[in-house]
Each structure stands twice: as structure tokens, then as C-alpha cells.
Amino acid sequence: MFARSNFIPDETLANVLDTLYDWVPAGSFLALDFDGEAGMQYPKVLELLESTGEPLYMRNPTTIRPLLGRWQLTTHDIVPVAAWQAEPSSILVENKEPVFMYGCVAYK
Secondary structure (H helix, E strand, O other): OOOOHHHOOHHHHHHHHHHHHHHOOOOOEEEEEEEOHHHHHOHHHHHHHHOOOOOOOOOOHHHHHHHHOOOEEOOOOOEEHHHOOOOOOOOOOOOOOOOOEEEEEEEO
16 A cells, blocks of 8 residues: 555544455555655645645654554564665664655554
């Protein structure tokens, strides 16, 4: 579920994810991305995205986690997409700057 969540309000997104959970068989995975707070630094980008007439929802791990509902995060957790690794690492990636996009994989 990529490039969609940034246009969906929290309550609706939580309901969509919950419905998907009911539809898929056990063992299914769901990959998601969420626009992070770095976009706020670029008014022209925000203007372009908001030109669709829909509000834009930027999130961070604290606001993303409750939206997942019954979905369980893999060991990757929710990380900046730029820090994604095929195999989770014990090396923590520090973000000293705002993040453009977060990603996660969840399973049923």
C-alpha cells in the first residue's frame, strides 16, 4: 500500500487496514509507506500535493503505529525508507533530520 496513505485521514486509514486484515489469509504481509514530516520544509511540494483538493496527512512512527490495528510489525519495525535494509540490523540508524518517508512491513 504505497503512495496512498498520505491522502487518507487516520480513522479511514485504520478502517481500511482493519478490513484488509479481515480479507487476507493468515500469514499475509502488507507493505506500507507514509509521508514523513520533512515535506513540511518544502512549501512548493506541499502545494503540488494539496492541489488535488484533498488534505495531506504526514505521519511519524508514533502516529502510524496505532493505525495498524491488529497487523503485527516485522522486526524491521517502522523506519525511514532511506534506512531500509533487507535484513534487520542491530545498528541503529539515527535521524538527525526530518524524515521524508517511513516504511514498514506488517503481517497477519
